[in-house]
Amino acid sequence: MFSGFMVNAWEIGTIVAVVGGVVGFFVVLRGAAFPAHAIPNGAFAGAAGANLLGVNPLIGLGVFSLGAALGIGRLTRRGRADAVTALALVMMLALGAAFLSQSTEYEPEIFSLLFGEILGVSRGQIVPVAVLGAVCVLFVGVLYRRLLLTSLAPEIAAAQGLRPELVDTAFLVVIACATTMTVPVVGALLIFTLMIGPPAAARCFTDRAEIAFALSVAFALVTVWVALACSYVSDWPVGFYVSVFSAAWFAAGRGYLAWRRHTSAPSRPWGSSPDV
Amino acid sequence: MSNGPVLDVDHVSVAFAGREVLDDVSFQVQASEFTGLIGSNGVGKTTLLRSVLGLQRIDRGEIRVNGAPLSRHARVLGYVPQKVSLDPDVPVRARDFVALGLDAHRFGFSRRTKDERQLVEQMLMDVDAERFADTRVGSLSGGEQQRILIAHALISQPSLLLLDEPLANLDPKSVEEVVSLLHRVAKDHGVAVLLSAHEMNSLLPVMDRIVYLTNGRAASGTTDEVVRSDVLSTLYGHHVDVLKLHGRVFVVAQPSESDVEIPEHSTLTIE
Amino acid sequence: MATFLFEPGFFSSGPVHVALVIGAVSAVVTGVVGVFTVLRGQSFAGHALTDVATTGGSASFFYGLTPLLGFLGAGVLGAGAMDLVGVQRLRGRDIATGVVLGVATGVAALYLYLDTTKSATTGAAQQVLFGSIFTLDSSTIPVVAVLSVVTLALIASIYRPLLLSSLSADLAAARGISVRAVGLLFMLALAISVGLSSIAIGSILSTALLIGPAATSLRLTRSLRRAFAFAAVIGVAATWLGVLFAYDSYYWFPSSQGLPVSFFIVLLVFLAYVASGLHPIPRALKRARLDGHAAAAQRVR
Numbered sequence: 001m002f003s004g005f006m007v008n009a010w011e012i013g014t015i016v017a018v019v020g021g022v023v024g025f026f027v028v029l030r031g032a033a034f035p036a037h038a039i040p041n042g043a044f045a046g047a048a049g050a051n052l053l054g055v056n057p058l059i060g061l062g063v064f065s066l067g068a069a070l071g072i073g074r075l076t077r078r079g080r081a082d083a084v085t086a087l088a089l090v091m092m093l094a095l096g097a098a099f100l101s102q103s104t105e106y107e108p109e110i111f112s113l114l115f116g117e118i119l120g121v122s123r124g125q126i127v128p129v130a131v132l133g134a135v136c137v138l139f140v141g142v143l144y145r146r147l148l149l150t151s152l153a154p155e156i157a158a159a160q161g162l163r164p165e166l167v168d169t170a171f172l173v174v175i176a177c178a179t180t181m182t183v184p185v186v187g188a189l190l191i192f193t194l195m196i197g198p199p200a201a202a203r204c205f206t207d208r209a210e211i212a213f214a215l216s217v218a219f220a221l222v223t224v225w226v227a228l229a230c231s232y233v234s235d236w237p238v239g240f241y242v243s244v245f246s247a248a249w250f251a252a253g254r255g256y257l258a259w260r261r262h263t264s265a266p267s268r269p270w271g272s273s274p275d276v
Numbered sequence: 277m278s279n280g281p282v283l284d285v286d287h288v289s290v291a292f293a294g295r296e297v298l299d300d301v302s303f304q305v306q307a308s309e310f311t312g313l314i315g316s317n318g319v320g321k322t323t324l325l326r327s328v329l330g331l332q333r334i335d336r337g338e339i340r341v342n343g344a345p346l347s348r349h350a351r352v353l354g355y356v357p358q359k360v361s362l363d364p365d366v367p368v369r370a371r372d373f374v375a376l377g378l379d380a381h382r383f384g385f386s387r388r389t390k391d392e393r394q395l396v397e398q399m400l401m402d403v404d405a406e407r408f409a410d411t412r413v414g415s416l417s418g419g420e421q422q423r424i425l426i427a428h429a430l431i432s433q434p435s436l437l438l439l440d441e442p443l444a445n446l447d448p449k450s451v452e453e454v455v456s457l458l459h460r461v462a463k464d465h466g467v468a469v470l471l472s473a474h475e476m477n478s479l480l481p482v483m484d485r486i487v488y489l490t491n492g493r494a495a496s497g498t499t500d501e502v503v504r505s506d507v508l509s510t511l512y513g514h515h516v517d518v519l520k521l522h523g524r525v526f527v528v529a530q531p532s533e534s535d536v537e538i539p540e541h542s543t544l545t546i547e
Numbered sequence: 548m549a550t551f552l553f554e555p556g557f558f559s560s561g562p563v564h565v566a567l568v569i570g571a572v573s574a575v576v577t578g579v580v581g582v583f584t585v586l587r588g589q590s591f592a593g594h595a596l597t598d599v600a601t602t603g604g605s606a607s608f609f610y611g612l613t614p615l616l617g618f619l620g621a622g623v624l625g626a627g628a629m630d631l632v633g634v635q636r637l638r639g640r641d642i643a644t645g646v647v648l649g650v651a652t653g654v655a656a657l658y659l660y661l662d663t664t665k666s667a668t669t670g671a672a673q674q675v676l677f678g679s680i681f682t683l684d685s686s687t688i689p690v691v692a693v694l695s696v697v698t699l700a701l702i703a704s705i706y707r708p709l710l711l712s713s714l715s716a717d718l719a720a721a722r723g724i725s726v727r728a729v730g731l732l733f734m735l736a737l738a739i740s741v742g743l744s745s746i747a748i749g750s751i752l753s754t755a756l757l758i759g760p761a762a763t764s765l766r767l768t769r770s771l772r773r774a775f776a777f778a779a780v781i782g783v784a785a786t787w788l789g790v791l792f793a794y795d796s797y798y799w800f801p802s803s804q805g806l807p808v809s810f811f812i813v814l815l816v817f818l819a820y821v822a823s824g825l826h827p828i829p830r831a832l833k834r835a836r837l838d839g840h841a842a843a844a845q846r847v848r
Binding site for chain 1: 824
């Protein structure tokens with residue numbers, strides 16, 4: 001389990017989990033689940049296009065995910081965010097379908113882009129993924145407080161000169177960056193579920209942002225490690241296990257909240273100071 | 277800091293879709309003064325506050341803060357918006373939210389210094405919020421959230437604090453509490469206050485100056501200078517009476533002409 | 548002129564007839580459901596349900612069931628799950644949708660894996676993901692028609708409570724409307740229409756026709772009735788033009804490979820949305836009317 005191709009899988013899985021936990025924390029706080037789904041899924045069109053032109057699929061993915069992030073950020077200012085995201089997604093998927101219709105071999109390509117092939121990762125793929133991952137984490141770290149305040153009270157942030165719409169677009173670019181690096185190695189499904197389940201659970205267990213942030217990463221790591229082990233033993237796809245364990249974290253978080261609401265004063269569901 | 281006015285609104289006009297919302301509005305707010313921005317709903321109070329904050333483009337005129345034109349990044353203003361719905365799912369304690377007022381613009385994770393943490397503690401005490409300082413800010417009640425928002429706005433030591441309708445939807449007792457809290461905190465911190473409200477009576481004891489806004493135009497001065505029949509009649513464009521009764525002031529429009537709009541807060545209530 | 552627009556055989560082709568009919572029916576139903584979806588801010592759920600329905604499709608391949616059952620069953624189950632997990636707040640609802648979507652895609656990955664190991668035919672994934680309007684069987688028409696009528700009837704029967712609870716949940720609750728039940732019924736209608744259109748016209752088109760025409764019409768008019776009509780018209784027009792272009796595109800390239808119909812329909816829907824944001828004429832009209840009002844107000848004074 002810890003030799004040969006599995007070593008690469010453990011390393012990549014660990015990097016992806018850290019990025020998913022870090023970026024996902026703000027995906028959940030900002031209610032950006034839809035863009036987090038749309039950007040990785042739509043970006044596959046870029047890979048298909050690159051395939052057609054004979055260039056590196058990573059470039060196609062990067063161009064499309066970045067384009068999607070900027071496009072959604074731009075169009076959202078003049079329309080309903082969720083409708084705009086949906087339209088951007090289907091437009092990219094339709095382009096992907098057009099690209100695929102012009103090429104001859106596509107079937108395994110689609111499958112691997114959507115569901116990933118983490119067990120087939122090569123040594124050479126680890127370095128670029130690690131670099132892009134570090135960029136994502138660094139970006140979130142640098143913007144941490146801005147992201148926090150604009151998630152909570154965008155108008156107050158604007159009054160302090162923080163430009164919430166700029167922070168929004170910057171965050172979409174972070175999602176795009178995370179997408180470019182992870183989709184080719186683990187697939188759109190795995191990164192999306194990692195960005196939702198563990199962070200959504202993390203914020204149920206604590207009232208402190210820093211602790212929730214750390215928990216989010218920890219939960220994501222456990223998810224990926226256990227999923228890899230299960231997949232190795234059972235031969236079923238890793239993505240399946242990651243999605244199920246992510247949902248299990250979410251259920252655990254909600255269960256904990258319900259239990260705490262049941263045991264503490266009913267008037268203040270998330271109250272944290274029983275000494276009042 | 278200069279000795280001039282903290283805020284100088286100089287012949288400002290703002291139009292939405294061809295309609296003048298603010299029409300040649302001028303007034304000043306002096307350092308450490310408590311100014312009430314009074315007017316009915318929809319006369320442009322929020323537009324005026326947003327213009328001061330630089331969130332609303334003005335068509336004519338100029339707004340200066342501490343003598344300088346407001347740049348977007350000047351952190352000399354504190355702001356408490358009219359309606360804030362803080363998401364109760366966000367794991368941020370009231371204490372952390374107040375601290376964000378100090379350092380939200382700062383990049384990175386840097387740990388807050390001991391001084392900064394003491395400042396947060398002091399601020400929480402000033403607004404009587406120690407009791408719920410460790411609760412999630414989104415799950416606080418409306419009144420508790422307002423105290424936290426005030427603390428958040430004040431902690432960066434602004435020279436002017438803007439509040440948009442902080443007294444709306446409060447019962448009379450809470451209105452009194454919030455007004456006296458604001459008055460006390462502003463005096464302690466040497467901050468000028470510009471507070472918008474549709475009713476002036478609860479502010480009369482603390483207000484140094486009034487800006488009376490109607491039909492997009494404004495009159496300013498002390499209460500005695502502005503809330504007079506002749507001044508307000510000119511402002512409204514038709515005759516209004518000002519009645520003083522038991523230390524309360526009522527503005528009453530004469531219902532003689534059928535097309536005269538009666539200001540919303542003019543209903544005479546005998547208590 | 549006519550032969551330039553309509554390449555030979557367009558009107559006599561059987562698959563084209565089926566495509567035009569089913570496409571139009573799907574466009575009308577999803578257009579109407581879409582107006583409420585966009586109003587309620589549930590575009591994500593509307594899109595996610597197509598992926599959930601797709602999971603049902605891949606599961607039905609594995610068990611050898613008819614795909615329609617898989618699509619509809621999974622869609623309805625997914626809608627129920629989203630509602631069960633869903634919380635009142637908008638952001639929380641998106642997270643709940645995301646969790647259900649994640650599990651559904653994970654299960655889809657499993658079934659596609661099992662499908663390929665079991666039968667070694669990988670065509671399943673392709674067909675499930677990009678169902679094509681041209682490969683439909685004419686026997687599908689009655690089923691699609693019946694389910695469309697069911698969906699529209701469901702929407703019509705909850706029309707007013709749904710409208711009020713979409714605009715203000717509090718107001719609706721105060722009027723004694725069970726906002727939760729109305730929301731669940733709407734999710735049911737959404738699941739049926741989405742499941743239906745994703746098997747008939749593919750999952751990409753399903754989302755495009757659900758959101759695009761509705762979002763466009765809501766930007767063009769403030770009247771809800773007109774929004775329904777506009778959405779249906781835009782949807783049908785985009786579908787028909789898209790089918791025409793796709794058919795013609797087989798003649799455009801020497802390789803004779805043609806472009807997929809979904810590409811053209813989505814492109815048309817997307818362009819319509821972008822164009823509706825520009826609409827300089829209505830805004831100029833609006834300003835003129837406002838100026839008129841202002842002038843009238845001045846005169847009174």
